[in-house]
Amino acid sequence: MPSRVPQERSRRRPTRSGVLLSEDLIVETGLRLIGEHGPEALSVRRLGAALGCDPSALYRYFHDTDDLVLAIADRIIGDAMAGFEPGDDWVAALRETALRVRAGYLAHPRAAALASHRVTRRENEIRAVETGIALLMSAGFEPATAVRFYLAFIDTVLSHAATDAAFAALPRQQREADQRAWRDVYQDLDPQAYPALTAARGELPGMADSAFEDAVDLLLEALAARAPANRRKRTDAVGR
Amino acid sequence: MPSRVPQERSRRRPTRSGVLLSEDLIVETGLRLIGEHGPEALSVRRLGAALGCDPSALYRYFHDTDDLVLAIADRIIGDAMAGFEPGDDWVAALRETALRVRAGYLAHPRAAALASHRVTRRENEIRAVETGIALLMSAGFEPATAVRFYLAFIDTVLSHAATDAAFAALPRQQREADQRAWRDVYQDLDPQAYPALTAARGELPGMADSAFEDAVDLLLEALAARAPANRRKRTDAVGR
DNA sequence: CCTCTTGCGTCAATGCTGTTGACATAAGGG
DNA sequence: CCCTTATGTCAACAGCATTGACGCAAGAGG
Structure with missing residues (x-):
């Protein structure tokens, strides 16, 4: 059986039920x-x-179902990043990337659970990686460092987004039970055994919220502090 | 069929091959x-x-295979944090927490991948939260801030650990394909369309590695920079 | 020590799953 | 208009989780 997955199709035939596959x-x-x-x-x-x-x-x-899953994942990435044009501020651009990816995953939480830990190797992902590494290089990082830090950044973004998507994909009952947990279970603890939790008692309901933005901002803060071109503006050393 | 999963068993019968199940x-x-x-x-x-x-x-x-997986996962959780005692350096303590969690997940990736997005509400988790918030308060953070940043920290750790575990849990073929992807697909790109990737070409194989430690270190760096008690040593303001 | 109950291991069957080789048909280039 | 061949269809295989019926034997009660 020769390549069952041709690049282009000129001879499109309707299925028995009349649908044109693509x-x-x-x-x-x-x-x-x-x-x-x-x-x-x-x-x-x-x-x-x-x-x-x-x-x-x-x-x-x-080629197989995994190939299909990767195509679905890449579609989510493409939808999320559609129309994105990085501005002059590399920190702001990475921040928007993070928010867009998260929004894309939350738009398809159940698909994200399947796709979020994969490397799609497809066009949308490659373009996103290109843009991200270019942003870090414009901040003055050497290529090797830019790659490492882009990986740390995008892994953090994808991991958090996957967690948020997994939570959103839970059945309503489990989701609400998880949220209540921080209020209910953590309120009546022995102050002797748990002094810090007791001191922070009033703040615990906030644990139900996502830490996505805090985590991203902290990471970008550390990157900005380490950036050779320290002024948050793109140097255009790499162009475009 | 009545409950196939009784609590206690008095009538243990060896299997055909002589093994006593439990x-x-x-x-x-x-x-x-x-x-x-x-x-x-x-x-x-x-x-x-x-x-x-x-x-x-x-x-x-x-009851079913999921029940079995949870039973397996339950055994893992206790092992990861067993014997952990935070020292004087709150950054080092949080770092060790991160490494322990990840190691525990990676030791049993498939079970971890299934269980990692839930709030257990059980003793080990509560103790970990207590310790973490206490560490951040000892760094001088207000309770409200300590809670927010602990959440950002532990979510990053858990999300990354879940990602690494999910990768390790992939079937061998997909896992190796994902690793090869960075070397194979990203090597022959149009330099015009992908200048940053072209410049960083030699560094891309590193993308197959985990960004866990980089991400955790960057996050802790940002937290240390924001900490009121800036000297990385615990102030003991909160006691313990 | 015998008998009876029933826990539990075994067997067989069901209905999923992905994947593939052979086959048929129609699309569309020459 | 015909011929090649892309592409949809069919049938089959192997492996998966799960379950109802069956029967052996463990161990309690007498």
């Missing part, structure tokens, strides 16, 4: 399936049924 | 399977084969 349509249907019925609903058989085609037809478009 | 033995065998043959080796069939019993016998001990 990579985009499959990815969108997969995203919809996951959104409606949870991540476990993404199987070639269900996808085939939802699309009105034989399950094996999908292998004409994706 | 919850502990099953959990240990599961951990061993994962350790020896990778996370994908944990299936009721393989576990049955490894134990020398019919796969369905496991359902006498665990």
Whole structure:
């Protein structure tokens, strides 16, 4: 069997039920399936049924299911970063990247649970990596350092976003129970055994909120402090 | 079928191959399977084969496979923080907390990947939160700030640890493909379209490594910079 | 010591899952 | 208009979790 996943398709044939398949349509249907019925609903058989085609037809478009998952992940990235143009302030640009990625994951929490820990190797991700490393190099970091710190930055962003998405993907009951936990369980503790928690008692409900922005801001603060071009403005040393 | 998972067992019968099953033995065998043959080796069939019993016998001990995974995860949690005593240096103490959590997750990635986004509300977690907030208050932070920053810290640690565990939990093929991705795909890019990636080409293989320590160190750096008691030593203002 | 109950290991079956090789049909270039 | 071949379909395989029925034997009661 030669390459089942050709680059371009000139001979598009409708399926028995009349649908014209395409990579985009499959990815969108997969995203919809996951959104409606949870991540476990993404199987070639269900996808085939939802699309009105034989399950094996999908292998004409994706090498295997993992390939499909990566395509879905890359679509989320692309949607999140669509229209993004970094300005002059590299810190602000990285901050917006962080917020956009998080928003993208929260828009598809159940798909994010599946996709958030993967390297997609596809166009949208590559463009995002290019932009991020360029921003850090414009801050004066050497290429090696820029790569390391970009990785630390984007891993923090993706990890937090995945956590927030996983929380958002929980059933309402579990989600609210988790939120109440910080108020209920942590309120009646032995002051002797837990002095710090007792002192901070009134502040604990805030634990239910996401620490995403605090974490990102702290990280960017440390990066700004270490940046050779210390003035938060892009040096344009690397151009564009 | 009445409760297949009784609390106590008085009538223990050896399996056909002579093994006496028990919850502990099953959990240990599961951990061993994962350790020896990778996370994908944990299936009721393989576990049955490894134990020398019919796969369905496991359902006498665990309600379903998720129940089994949680039982395994439960054993992991206690191990990670066992014997931890924070010293005088609050930054070093938080750093060790981070490393311990990550090590505990990485030791048993598949179980960790499943359990890592939940609030346990149990003793070990509460003690860790107490210790962490106490450390930040000893650095001079107000209770409200200490709570916020502890959340940012522990969320970063848990999220990164979950990411690393999720990666380690991938099937071998996908894991190796993800690692190769940075070397293969990102090497032959159009220098015009991707100047930063081209400049950093030689450094990209490092992207396959974990950014955990960089991220934690950057975060602790920012916290130390913001700490009112700026000398990295605990003030003992909060006691303990 | 025998008998009866029932816990628990075993077997077989169900219905999922991904994946692939062979086949048929129609699209569209020459 | 015909021929190549891309692409949708079909059937089959192997592996997965799970469960109901079955029967052996462990251990309690007499």
